[in-house]
Amino acid sequence: MVKLTLRNQQYEVKPGMTLLSSLEKIGVLPESVIAVRNGEMILEDEILKDGDEVKLVAVISGG
Amino acid sequence: MKCKTCGGKATVNMRQHKLALCSTHYLGWVPEQTARFIKKYWMFGPDERVLVAVSGGKDSLSLWDILHRLGYQVDGLYLGLGIDEGIGYSDESHRLSAKFASERGLKLHVVDIEKEYGASIPMLAEKSRRGHGRPCSVCGVAKRHEMNRIARDMGYDVLATGHNLDDEVAVLFANTLAWSADLLRRQEPVLRESDGLARKVKPLCRFYEKEMAAYALLRGIEYIYEECPFSVGSTSIYYKELLNRLENERPGAKLAFYVKFLEAKKNGLFTPPTEKDFILTACPKCGQPTSGDGLCSFCKIVGKAG
Numbered sequence: 373m374v375k376l377t378l379r380n381q382q383y384e385v386k387p388g389m390t391l392l393s394s395l396e397k398i399g400v401l402p403e404s405v406i407a408v409r410n411g412e413m414i415l416e417d418e419i420l421k422d423g424d425e426v427k428l429v430a431v432i433s434g435g
Numbered sequence: 436m437k438c439k440t441c442g443g444k445a446t447v448n449m450r451q452h453k454l455a456l457c458s459t460h461y462l463g464w465v466p467e468q469t470a471r472f473i474k475k476y477w478m479f480g481p482d483e484r485v486l487v488a489v490s491g492g493k494d495s496l497s498l499w500d501i502l503h504r505l506g507y508q509v510d511g512l513y514l515g516l517g518i519d520e521g522i523g524y525s526d527e528s529h530r531l532s533a534k535f536a537s538e539r540g541l542k543l544h545v546v547d548i549e550k551e552y553g554a555s556i557p558m559l560a561e562k563s564r565r566g567h568g569r570p571c572s573v574c575g576v577a578k579r580h581e582m583n584r585i586a587r588d589m590g591y592d593v594l595a596t597g598h599n600l601d602d603e604v605a606v607l608f609a610n611t612l613a614w615s616a617d618l619l620r621r622q623e624p625v626l627r628e629s630d631g632l633a634r635k636v637k638p639l640c641r642f643y644e645k646e647m648a649a650y651a652l653l654r655g656i657e658y659i660y661e662e663c664p665f666s667v668g669s670t671s672i673y674y675k676e677l678l679n680r681l682e683n684e685r686p687g688a689k690l691a692f693y694v695k696f697l698e699a700k701k702n703g704l705f706t707p708p709t710e711k712d713f714i715l716t717a718c719p720k721c722g723q724p725t726s727g728d729g730l731c732s733f734c735k736i737v738g739k740a741g
């Protein structure tokens with residue numbers, strides 16, 4: 373499985389999908405997050421593999 | 436995806452520019468573009484003294500980093516708002532701003548609202564009964580007042596804030612929905628100085644919020660990730676999400692909305708401001724310009740709390 377974390381929310385998706393499809397699957401807008409895997413930023417065409425842990429950094433802020 | 440400059444692995448993809456870059460080239464590209472916009476909009480020159488308003492967030496700290504790298508004479512201003520809400524928000528944002536400054540040998544001015552005026556922002560908001568439970572309107576008035584005061588008292592030529600394109604587009608969207616012509620007229624990357632008001636500039640106004648977060652992460656800037664607790668559920672966050680949904684379907688929509696708005700204004704979308712739009716009088720208490728003929732909004736708020 374692939375684990376994705378956004379703030380304190382955890383999601384799991386099947387391996388073998390791109391980051392873009394994974395984000396669509398869990399209903400997170402790609403424009404609103406930056407994905408980091410093993411300390412490296414990854415782009416939407418990246419294929420996520422079994423065991424990957426992806427941290428989604430929320431980019432929207434403001435009052 | 437490959438870096439357009441070196442062909443290496445790209446880490447940032449900007450669909451609105453059809454441009455993907457690797458980390459190294461992205462870290463070079465952002466300051467280059469910032470310098471371009473500073474010149475394009477006539478923000479300030481190399482000999483002017485710049486004061487950056489820093490909140491400890493990704494945008495303002497990145498702005499400080501970028502201007503410093505570009506060789507500008509730039510100091511920081513941190514306003515202690517006294518927001519705690521159980522997560523020590525202000526303390527943490529102050530700590531990160533101070534750490535950023537000391538690691539780079541930069542000068543940070545700190546103004547604590549409670550020390551200066553006897554009440555924190557949440558206290559002022561409560562006592563003045565403005566904002567219906569949210570201190571944001573009081574906070575906005577106080578920030579504008581204090582930034583202007585420090586910039587002028589300390590002799591800075593220009594006050595810079597870290598507003599990014601998403602901030603600008605969210606405001607533009609809100610003001611367009613309400614057809615607030617006055618506010619739309621005044622929304623510009625640069626507000627020229629006038630009697631008693633410092634020049635204000637937004638050097639990051641052409642970068643998407645996501646690009647600024649990428650810059651801060653890649654540059655290793657430690658910024659406050661937690662939101663101000665009072666921003667939860669705000670309309671500006673709601674509009675940003677809405678606009679990101681649009682951007683997702685139509686890459687470049689946010690950028691075009693903003694840039695075309697500025698162009699349309701230049702081409703006469705609105706009647707230019709008249710003499711009477713500029714009639715301001717000095718607040719009898721603090722001396723800052725105000726459009727009414729009594730105390731300015733900030734002095735009224737402080738007065739009610741006193």
Ligand code: SF4
Pocket residue numbers: 434435570571572574575663664665666
């Ligand atoms: S969210 Fe409101 S209270 Fe918090 S910093 Fe922004 S304007 Fe001030």
Ligand SMILES: [Zn+2]
Pocket residue numbers: 438439440441442443456457458459460
């Ligand atoms: Zn490169």
Ligand SMILES: [Zn+2]
Pocket residue numbers: 718719720721722723730731732733734735
């Ligand atoms: Zn006043």
